[in-house]
Amino acid sequence: MLHGKHFLFVPGPSNVPDRILRAMDRPMIDPRSSAFPELTTSLLSDLKQLFRTDQGQCFIFPSSGTGAWEAALSNTLSPGDRVLAPRFGMFSHLWVQLAERLGFHVDVLDEPWGDGASTERIAEALHQDKDHTIKAVLLVHNETSTGVTTSVAGVRDVLNEQDHPAMLFVDGVSSIGSLEFAMDEWGVDVAVTGIQKGLMLPPGLGLLGVSPRAMTAAASATSPRAYFRFDTMAESNAAGYFPYTPALSLLFGLRESLTMLLHEGLERVRERHARMAEGVRRAVKAWGLPLCARSEALYSDTVTAIRVPGGFDARTVIDLAFRRYNLSLGGGLGELAGEVFRIGHMGDINELMVSGAIAGSEMAMRDVGIQISAGSGVAAAMEYYRTTSPAT
Ligand SMILES: Cc1ncc(COP(=O)(O)O)c(C=O)c1O
Numbered sequence: 001m002l003h004g005k006h007f008l009f010v011p012g013p014s015n016v017p018d019r020i021l022r023a024m025d026r027p028m029i030d031p032r033s034s035a036f037p038e039l040t041t042s043l044l045s046d047l048k049q050l051f052r053t054d055q056g057q058c059f060i061f062p063s064s065g066t067g068a069w070e071a072a073l074s075n076t077l078s079p080g081d082r083v084l085a086p087r088f089g090m091f092s093h094l095w096v097q098l099a100e101r102l103g104f105h106v107d108v109l110d111e112p113w114g115d116g117a118s119t120e121r122i123a124e125a126l127h128q129d130k131d132h133t134i135k136a137v138l139l140v141h142n143e144t145s146t147g148v149t150t151s152v153a154g155v156r157d158v159l160n161e162q163d164h165p166a167m168l169f170v171d172g173v174s175s176i177g178s179l180e181f182a183m184d185e186w187g188v189d190v191a192v193t194g195i196q197k198g199l200m201l202p203p204g205l206g207l208l209g210v211s212p213r214a215m216t217a218a219a220s221a222t223s224p225r226a227y228f229r230f231d232t233m234a235e236s237n238a239a240g241y242f243p244y245t246p247a248l249s250l251l252f253g254l255r256e257s258l259t260m261l262l263h264e265g266l267e268r269v270r271e272r273h274a275r276m277a278e279g280v281r282r283a284v285k286a287w288g289l290p291l292c293a294r295s296e297a298l299y300s301d302t303v304t305a306i307r308v309p310g311g312f313d314a315r316t317v318i319d320l321a322f323r324r325y326n327l328s329l330g331g332g333l334g335e336l337a338g339e340v341f342r343i344g345h346m347g348d349i350n351e352l353m354v355s356g357a358i359a360g361s362e363m364a365m366r367d368v369g370i371q372i373s374a375g376s377g378v379a380a381a382m383e384y385y386r387t388t389s390p391a392t
Pocket residue numbers: 011012064065066067091140142143144145171172173174194203
C-alpha cells in the first residue's frame with residue numbers, strides 16, 4: 001500500500017487542479033434552459049483567445065484528441081483527397097493511420113524519430129505538386145512520443161514560399177495551453193487539441209479552431225461525417241446550445257480551466273512551462289543521459305523523452321518507479337519501447353513536484369543498475385529552480 005499523493009508525470013493526462021475538480025463537482029443542469037447559452041458562449045469566446053484566433057470558429061466535441069483529428073479531416077476533405085504528412089513519432093504516425101482509414105491518400109514524409117518535420121522536404125513535395133492536388137498538410141506541433149516541437153510558423157512560411165494553397169492542419173494536443181500557439185498569425189486552418197494536458201482537465205473533450213477558409217472547404221467537402229459535424233454544431237452553438245447532450249461536467253471544468261489560464265496570461269503560462277522543462281533537462285544533463293530530441297531547437301517544453309543506456313530496459317525503470325515510489329512516468333512508444341522513458345511537465349505542477357519526479361526517476365534508474373550518481377539530477381534541477389525563481 002503506497003501512501004501520500006500519487007506523482008502523475010505522464011505526458012497526459014496531467015494533474016487536475018483542485019479548483020477544477022471542485023468546479024466539476026456540481027449537480028447537472030438543463031442544457032436546453034434559457035440560462036445555458038451563457039456558458040456555451042463564454043467557452044467559445046475564451047477558446048478563441050486560447051487558440052489566438054479572431055477569424056476562426058471554435059468547436060467543442062465530446063471525444064479525446066483522436067476524435068478531433070477525425071473531425072478536422074472528415075469535415076474539410078473529400079474521399080481520395082491527397083494530404084501531406086511528416087511522420088516523426090507515434091502521434092504523427094497515428095494521425096497518418098487515421099487519415100488512411102478515412103480514405104484519404106497520405107503522402108508520408110518519414111523522418112527519424114527524435115527529429116521534427118523537415119521544411120526542405122515539405123517544400124520539395126509542394127514544389128512537385130504543380131496541379132495542387134495536395135489539399136492539406138498535417139503537422140504535429142509537439143510530438144509527445146519523442147519530446148520534439150516543430151516550428152509551425154516555419155511550415156507556414158514554406159506553404160507561402162511555394163505559393164501552394166494546401167490547408168495547414170496542426171495537432172496542438174500537447175502544445176495548446178502550454179506552449180506558444182498562434183493560430184491566425186501562423187495561418188493555421190484547423191488546430192486540434194484535447195483537454196487532458198495543458199488544459200488540466202480529465203480526458204473527454206476534443207477542441208478545434210477552424211479558419212474561415214477551412215469552414216468554406218467544409219461546406220463543399222463530401223466525406224461522410226455524422227456525429228462530429230461542423231455544420232450542425234455551429235448552428236446549435238450560434239444559439240448557445242449543442243446538437244446533442246453536452247458533457248456538462250467537463251464543460252464546467254473547461255470554464256474553470258480557461259479562467260485560470262487566461263487570468264494567468266498565456267505568455268506567463270508559456271514561460272512557466274519553459275522553466276519547468278529546463279529544470280528537467282538540467283537534471284538529464286547531470287545524469288549524463290541523452291535526450292531523444294536530436295537538437296536543442298527541437299526540445300519540447302511539455303515533455304522530455306530520455307534515453308536509457310544500452311542494455312537497460314526503460315520499461316523496468318518505469319515499472320519500479322510506479323510500484324516502489326508511486327510515480328507514473330511515460331513509456332517509449334512504438335520503436336522507442338524500452339529505449340526511453342518520458343517525463344511529462346505540463347499543466348498544474350511546480351518546482352518541488354518536478355524535483356520529486358526527478359528524484360523518483362533517479363531512484364528507479366539506480367535500482368536497475370544504471371550508473372548515475374544519487375542526487376545529481378535533483379541537485380541540478382534544484383539549483384536551476386532556486387536561482388531562476390520569479391520575483392515574489
Ligand atoms: C500530440 C498528440 N496527438 C494526439 C494524441 C491523441 O490524443 P487522445 O489520446 O486524446 O485521443 C495525443 C495523445 O497523447 C498526443 O500527444
